Amino acid sequence: MAKTIITFLLAGFVTFSASAFAQQQTKPAEHDQHDHSGHDMSQDSSGTATDHDHDHHHDHDLSAEHPIDHSDHTMSPQSAEHGDGHHHHHMDHDHIMDHEGTMIMGQNLDKLPSSCKSISQEVEITVRAGRKYAAKFPGTAFAFDQQQWQVKPCSKVTFHFVNEDNIRHQFMMHGLPKYLYKYGMFHLEVTGPKTVSGTIIVPGSDDTFLVHCDISHHMEKGMKAQLVVGKGGENIPSIPGVTPYNINDTYEAENLPKVSDKAEQNAMVRQITTFTNNNLQNYGMMLIGVLIGLLCIPLFKKILFRKKSD
Amino acid sequence: MPIHLFIAILTFYLMLFGAGAQASLKLPETVKVDPAALTTEPMCDPKISPAWREAQEIEGVKIEASPGCSPDNPAWIAAAVKGTNHISMETLMKTGLSPDAIIKTDDLDGDGDPDRIIIKLEIMELNGKSPDFPGVIPTFDIAPGIQPGAWVFAPKTSGMSTENFESVRANPLLRLPSPVIRVEVGDIVQIVLENTHYFPHSIHLHGVDHPFSHKDHGGNDGVPQTSERELMPGERRIYEFQARQPGTMFYHCHVQTHTHLAMGLAGMIVVEENKPNNWLQTLNIGAGHVRHPSVAVKEQFDQEYDLHYHAMDKELVEIIQKYNDPRLIARDMNQRYDATDATEDYYTLNGLSFPYTLRESLIVVEPDQKIKLRLLNSGGELIAIHTHGHHATITHYDGVEHNPVAQIMRDVFDMAPAQRLDLRLETVNDGKHSYGEGDWLIHDHREKGITTNGMAEGGSMSSIVYTSYLNGSGLPKVSHFGIDLNEFFTKEYYERRYPIWQDLDETASLGSPAGQMGVNAATQTSLLNALYGLLIGLLIYLVSAKREQIKQSAAAAVSRLKSPKGSNQ
Numbered sequence: 001m002a003k004t005i006i007t008f009l010l011a012g013f014v015t016f017s018a019s020a021f022a023q024q025q026t027k028p029a030e031h032d033q034h035d036h037s038g039h040d041m042s043q044d045s046s047g048t049a050t051d052h053d054h055d056h057h058h059d060h061d062l063s064a065e066h067p068i069d070h071s072d073h074t075m076s077p078q079s080a081e082h083g084d085g086h087h088h089h090h091m092d093h094d095h096i097m098d099h100e101g102t103m104i105m106g107q108n109l110d111k112l113p114s115s116c117k118s119i120s121q122e123v124e125i126t127v128r129a130g131r132k133y134a135a136k137f138p139g140t141a142f143a144f145d146q147q148q149w150q151v152k153p154c155s156k157v158t159f160h161f162v163n164e165d166n167i168r169h170q171f172m173m174h175g176l177p178k179y180l181y182k183y184g185m186f187h188l189e190v191t192g193p194k195t196v197s198g199t200i201i202v203p204g205s206d207d208t209f210l211v212h213c214d215i216s217h218h219m220e221k222g223m224k225a226q227l228v229v230g231k232g233g234e235n236i237p238s239i240p241g242v243t244p245y246n247i248n249d250t251y252e253a254e255n256l257p258k259v260s261d262k263a264e265q266n267a268m269v270r271q272i273t274t275f276t277n278n279n280l281q282n283y284g285m286m287l288i289g290v291l292i293g294l295l296c297i298p299l300f301k302k303i304l305f306r307k308k309s310d
Numbered sequence: 311m312p313i314h315l316f317i318a319i320l321t322f323y324l325m326l327f328g329a330g331a332q333a334s335l336k337l338p339e340t341v342k343v344d345p346a347a348l349t350t351e352p353m354c355d356p357k358i359s360p361a362w363r364e365a366q367e368i369e370g371v372k373i374e375a376s377p378g379c380s381p382d383n384p385a386w387i388a389a390a391v392k393g394t395n396h397i398s399m400e401t402l403m404k405t406g407l408s409p410d411a412i413i414k415t416d417d418l419d420g421d422g423d424p425d426r427i428i429i430k431l432e433i434m435e436l437n438g439k440s441p442d443f444p445g446v447i448p449t450f451d452i453a454p455g456i457q458p459g460a461w462v463f464a465p466k467t468s469g470m471s472t473e474n475f476e477s478v479r480a481n482p483l484l485r486l487p488s489p490v491i492r493v494e495v496g497d498i499v500q501i502v503l504e505n506t507h508y509f510p511h512s513i514h515l516h517g518v519d520h521p522f523s524h525k526d527h528g529g530n531d532g533v534p535q536t537s538e539r540e541l542m543p544g545e546r547r548i549y550e551f552q553a554r555q556p557g558t559m560f561y562h563c564h565v566q567t568h569t570h571l572a573m574g575l576a577g578m579i580v581v582e583e584n585k586p587n588n589w590l591q592t593l594n595i596g597a598g599h600v601r602h603p604s605v606a607v608k609e610q611f612d613q614e615y616d617l618h619y620h621a622m623d624k625e626l627v628e629i630i631q632k633y634n635d636p637r638l639i640a641r642d643m644n645q646r647y648d649a650t651d652a653t654e655d656y657y658t659l660n661g662l663s664f665p666y667t668l669r670e671s672l673i674v675v676e677p678d679q680k681i682k683l684r685l686l687n688s689g690g691e692l693i694a695i696h697t698h699g700h701h702a703t704i705t706h707y708d709g710v711e712h713n714p715v716a717q718i719m720r721d722v723f724d725m726a727p728a729q730r731l732d733l734r735l736e737t738v739n740d741g742k743h744s745y746g747e748g749d750w751l752i753h754d755h756r757e758k759g760i761t762t763n764g765m766a767e768g769g770s771m772s773s774i775v776y777t778s779y780l781n782g783s784g785l786p787k788v789s790h791f792g793i794d795l796n797e798f799f800t801k802e803y804y805e806r807r808y809p810i811w812q813d814l815d816e817t818a819s820l821g822s823p824a825g826q827m828g829v830n831a832a833t834q835t836s837l838l839n840a841l842y843g844l845l846i847g848l849l850i851y852l853v854s855a856k857r858e859q860i861k862q863s864a865a866a867a868v869s870r871l872k873s874p875k876g877s878n879q
Contacts, residue, residue: 097399097409097468098409099395099409099410100409100410101408101409101410101466101468103468103469130544131542131543131544138637139634139635139636139637140636141508141543141636142508142543142544165544165545166504166544166545166546167432167504167506167544167545167546168408168432168504168506172470174475183474183475184475185475187469189468189469191408191410191504214469214470214471214472215432215434215471215506216434216435216436216438216447216448216471216480216484216506216507217435217438217447217507217508218506220438220439220440220441220442220447220634221508221634221636237441237442238441238442245442246441246442246443247439247440247441247442247443247444247634248441249633249634249635249638251635251638254641
C-alpha cells in the first residue's frame, strides 16, 4: 500500500518537474526562432555596443547608430498619418525617442553591475504585447505573450518588444540598480504594430523584477509580468496565471438566459394549450376505470361467496 | 459578606443617580477643531511654476499672460500651436506629449497656416481600482480628497500615466475635462482615436460639419447603431472632416452614451473662422483661459475662455472603483445601472470643483475689456449659470450666430445638456454690463450646482475677478474682508468632518458640541434598571440564605415583643 503511494507521488513529481523544465526550455528555443527580418536592430545594437563610447556622446544625429528601425513603419497602413517628414530624435545617456514616440530608456549595453565579473550569457527575448494575449486570462484586457522570463545572473539581455495592437504599449522594468539605471528603470515604448528593441545587463544576484505597461490600467487589467534572475526573489503579485491578486473581486452566479430555459418554457406553453385535451383524456380514463370496476363487481362477488362457502 | 456588597451597589446607584441629575443641568461643551489637525493643502499647487503665468514666447509662439495660480504649461501651448512635429525636442520633452500627438502640415490654401491637422487622442482612466492595493490609480482630485472614477480623451502622451514611479498622481496631461480642440474652417482634420482603454468607445462630433461616412475610413458619426462598430480596446480609428462652418461644438463618446459621456468622455471642439496666418492652439488642455487665441477672436476680443461644465453621478463613477474585472464593470454599467434613477453629485467647471476652480478657472479681467466666453454643458441636466455683477450678451447658440440685432443680455444663462453658448462679457462699469471691479462669483444657480456630493461650498463655482482683486499667488484677494479660504483646501472639509461655522465668532457658538459626558440618557436608564434587578436579586438571595437566621431573629424579636408583654402580664 505504502509502496504504491510512493510510486504515484514519484511519478507525479517527475511529470511536474518535467513540465516545469519544458517551460523553461521553450524560452531559449523561441529566441532562436525569432525572426529578425523586420527589425535587425539587435545586430545594430550589438554593433553600437562594440564601437561606441557611451560615456561622452551628445550628438543628435542618430540615424546611423541608434537602434530604432524606421524602415518598417511603411508597412503600417496608417503610414499616411505620419506624413510629416519631420523626424524627432532625442538622445542623452539613457533616452532615445523617434518621431512616432518609439522610445528606449535606460538601455545598458556595456556597464557591468558591480556584482558581476563578466557577462554570463547573451540572451535575446522576444516579448509580444497585445489585446489578443489577454484572451487566455478571463477578466483581463491586455497582456504580454508570456508572464515570466528567466535569465542567469549577469546576463546581457536584449528584449525585442513587439507591439501587435494599434495603440501604445510599454515594456517597463522596475527595481534595477539605480547607479546604472536612472530611477532603476528600463523602458521600451512603441505604438503598434511595430517593434522596438533594447538591451540591459541584469545584476549578479538572484532577484525578480516587475515588468509592466504603465498606460493607465494596462497593468491592472493584465499587462504585467516578471523577469526572474537566477533563482529569483520575491514574487510580484497579480501577474495573470502566475501570482494571485492582492485584492480580489467577488463574483456571483447570474441569472443569464439559457437554451434550456427556452425548452422549459415551451413545455409549459404546451401544457397550458393542451389543458382541455388532457382533461378529456383524464375523464376518459376515469370512465374506463368505472366501467372496469362495474364489470368486475360480479367477479369479486363470486370470489367472496366462494370463500364464504368454503 | 453579601451585605457589604449590597451596601456598595446601593451607594454606587445613588452616586450615578446624582451624576445624571447634575449632567442634565449643563449641555456639552463646544469642541473646536484645531487647524493643525487638518491636512491643509497649499492653496496654490506648488508643483506649478509661477513663471508659467507670465506672457512669453516659446518656439516663436506668443503666449498671453495668465495670472491665475495654476496656468497652463506654456510648452503645451507652444506644442499645440506649432504641432508636435514643429517644435524642438527640448520643448517637446517639457510637454510629456508623444511626438506624433499633434501633426500639422500642408498650407493648402496658401494663407500662411497649416491646413492638414492630425490630432491623436487616447482614452485614459482616472481614479480606477487597483488589484494591488486598496486605493485608486492614477489619482486625479477634483476637490481636496474627492476622487471620482473617470474616463477622458487625453492627448497622446509619452511615458508613464503617473507623475513618476513613486507617485500615484496622474500625469498632468491625464485629467478632466477632455481637452478643448481648436481647428479652422477648411482644415482637413483627422482625429485619430487610439483606444488605450479596456472598453469599446467612439467619437461623435456633435455640431461639427462632418460627413456621415468617409471614403477611406468608413463610418464617421461615431454611433454604433448607425454608422460603425464600437472601437475595441487596442484598436485605432480615424475620424476625418473638413468643416465649412465655424462655431463652438461638442465631441463625445457615443458608445453607451448615458454612462460614457457622464464618465468624462466629452469635450469642447471649436471651429474657428478661416483667417490668414491663423496658427491655432489646437488643444487647450484642461480648458479655461485661451492663451493663444485665433485671429478672428483677437480682432474682436481682449481675452477668451473655454468654460466646460460637467456633472457626474457618484453611483456611476464608483463602479470602476468597485471592481477590477472589466466584465464586472461592464455588467454593472450596462445592465445594472439605471440612468433614470441617477442623481448627479459632482459638478465641475473645466474638470474641477470649488475650491480648485479658484486655481485655474478664474476669469481674470481688467476694466473695459471685451471677453469671449465659450460655455458647454456636458452634464445630464439643465444648468443656469449666473454671473454676479455682470450682464453678458449671448452671441451664439450651439455654434450658430444669433441675429446681431436680436441678441440679448442676461445674467442667468440656461443651458440644456450638450448645449453651447458664446457670450460677450464686457467689463464696462455702467451698471448694466458691469457693476464695477470685484471678485464676482460665477456659478450654476441651481443651488446644488454649488455643492460637492451635496455639500457646499463646492461644485462648479468660480469667479470673474478683476486684477485689482487678485493676490500675488493668483488667487482672489479676500483676506482684507477677514475671509480665510484655507478650510476649503482640506480633505476633512469634504469628508464632512469640519464644523464649517466654528470660526465665525470667538466663542465658536456654532461649533461642534462634544459628546455626552459619561453615558447618555437611554443607557443610563437601562443601567439603572439592571442595578434594580441586581439589588432585588441580592435581596432575595440574602433572604433565602439567611432564612434560619431571619426566622430565629424574627422569633427572637417576636418573643422579645411577647416577653415584655408577658412580663407585663
